[in-house]
Amino acid sequence: METKKLDAINDYGNSVNRASEILKSGGIVALPTETVYGLAASAYSDSAIKAVFTAKGRPQDNPLIVHISSLDMLKDVACDIPDAAYKCAEKFWPGPFTMVLPKGDKIANSVSAGLNTVAVRYPSEKTICDIISLSGLPLAAPSANTSGRPSPTTAAHVIDDLDGKIDAVVIGGDCAVGVESTVVSLVGDCPRLLRPGAVTPEQLKKVLPDLVIDDAVLEQLREGEKAASPGMKYKHYAPKTEAFLVEGCSNSFVKFVNQKNDCAAICFEEEYYSINVPKISYGSKRNEGTLAQNVFSVLRDVDALDVKEVYIHAPSKDGVGLAVYNRLIRACAFKVVVL
Secondary structure, three states: OOOEEEEOOOOHHHHHHHHHHHHHOOOOEEEOOOOOOEEEEEOOOHHHHHHHHHHHOOOOOOOOEEEOOOHHHHHHHEOOOOHHHHHHHHHHOOOOEEEEEEEOOOOOHHHHOOOOEEEEEOOOOHHHHHHHHHHOOOEEOOEOOOOOOOOOOOHHHHHHHHOOOOOEEEEOOOOOOOOOOEEEEOOOOOOEEEEOOOOOHHHHHHHOOOOEEOHHHOOOOOOOOOOOOOOOOOOOOOOOOEEEEEEOOHHHHHHHHHOOOOEEEEEOHHHHHHOOOOEEEOOOOOOHHHHHHHHHHHHHHHHHHOOOEEEEEOOOOOOOHHHHHHHHHHHOOOOEEEO
């Protein structure tokens, strides 16, 4: 399969039109969003959704997020929508925020991996919203990468993983947020944070004061437990290099990695020049937003260092730092070194 490269930076109108036509004909297209690039297909088409799973090599028990381009489209995707959903939409949409709601009848069963719920997001990035509106389709879209690999925040990342496996990629700019959306379930006795993102627990609790943080944010799913949201599986976002997450102060981290052989470090910029092994900085420990923007790129870049192991200095679990920590602990398959 030839993957068409649609340049939305230099030829926006034609790229949006062609992507829309491919999606309406049952094809699959990688699209930029403010979080990461997504691999989109019609949420109404089981065959198109199965093509997404095949292209990614994604397990079919891992549900997808449906993207809409207006609040009016929500009723086409979900049913029995609670008042809390509209309060959240008013505060956090359009943006990097997803709600899990009862699934509407039109949505293909494969989108929700057999669950009776659906995850829905109204993104803020113009390109995907224009394509949704033009096609008239809600789009189911997981990250546009090979399953288990670091999520793509540039079109080049998508092409590295999926060239020749998908119909097209819309080439936009780099993703501004850098980690996938916050996911909150509004099904059940109380709102439940299933995946942290740029919308933080502190912000959520102003709208959802009874919010509970699911154990799976920082721990493995229990054996036999089904993932209620993308990003809850055991291992995600992983480089090819074996990775370990390291908790501790900067002095301890620097001393630890400098005593190691055949390894690399992913570190904060404040400790970069003190580290003697191959290293990559993913930003300042004081700027969690920058860490989020860079985390998936550095997880890809570390493989080029050709070392046996990489040790990653863990961020704080406050604010957006919780989202970065959540991605890293899965990238490391829950292998954590506490100094």
